[in-house]
Amino acid sequence: MQDLLERCRINKIETEVLDQQQLHEFEPNVVGVAATWVPSSGIVDFEQVAKKLAEQIISAGGEIHTNCLVTELKETTGIELKTSLGNFSGQFLVGCAGLHADRLVRMIGQQPTFKILPFRGEYFQLPAEKSRIVTHPIYPIPNPELPFLGIHLTPMIDGSLTVGPNATLAMSREGYSRWKISPRDLAEMLSYSGLYRLVMKYPLPTLLELKNSLYRPGYLKQVNRYCPKITLSDLLPYPAGVRAQAVKPDGTTLDDFLFIESERSLIVGNAPSPAATSAMPIARHICEQVDKLIN
Known part of the structure; x- marks a missing residue:
């Protein structure tokens, strides 16, 4: 969190640090030892x-x-x-x-x-009765060693609330569906040394993301770390996105x-x-x- 605060200071972004009690008053359904509030944060369609x-x-x-x-x-x-x-x-x-x-x-x-490696980000949407469970975008503290932010909660302009995304390797550059497979894209990925070196750098996160993609309770567990009132039945289908991640031959992400x-x-x-x-x-x-x- 201190690193994020320093980045905000450098970029002249106003922040406020909330302790556990202040966090509870600010977002009663979110748990954590502390939080950073960014008043200028927002969302667009x-x-x-x-x-x-x-x-x-x-x-x-x-x-x-x-x-x-x-x-x-x-x-x-x-x-x-x-x-x-x-x-x-x-x-x-x-x-x-x-x-x-x-x-x-x-x-x-x-x-x-x-080389561009496609990572599918899978989302869920909460039912209407849970759409006000939080009133601000809620992000977990990211792992600075990983290129992805982690599963977060986003109140949308239309009043809905999304959960996600995760980050799992897609089998097609247009792999918005888990079952979309492109032989050409797959062959290019599997023949690229950077893919294997990337996986070797992050073996446990890679396996965790794959498990959470296939096993919804695992996905839910990541969300419940900071919002325990969301249940498995709350995770309704929502369109996925695909992130174009540039990766060097040594496995380094750009x-x-x-x-x-x-x-x-x-x-x-x-x-x-x-x-x-x-x-x-x-x-x-x-x-x-x-x-x-x-x-």
């Missing part, structure tokens, strides 16, 4: 944020093409793209490919120093932003959490870099 950004792009004369697979990329005096929806050309390419970032780096003729540049492109190689929160500052940084590269 990022689906609505994305839709609003799309509206603004279209209003400014831009186009949006979804479900569009890039099959070939060529850099000449500009950029030429072949896709499943036709060919496109432009002066410069900004690539934010997420789960396919390393593949896009190869397409611009560079060798990525990392925990900072990584941008790969060429003469006519800038690729976002890694955008770790909280990339959504930081979306606008990241966009400004990208625009500044693109302006330098073009001019």
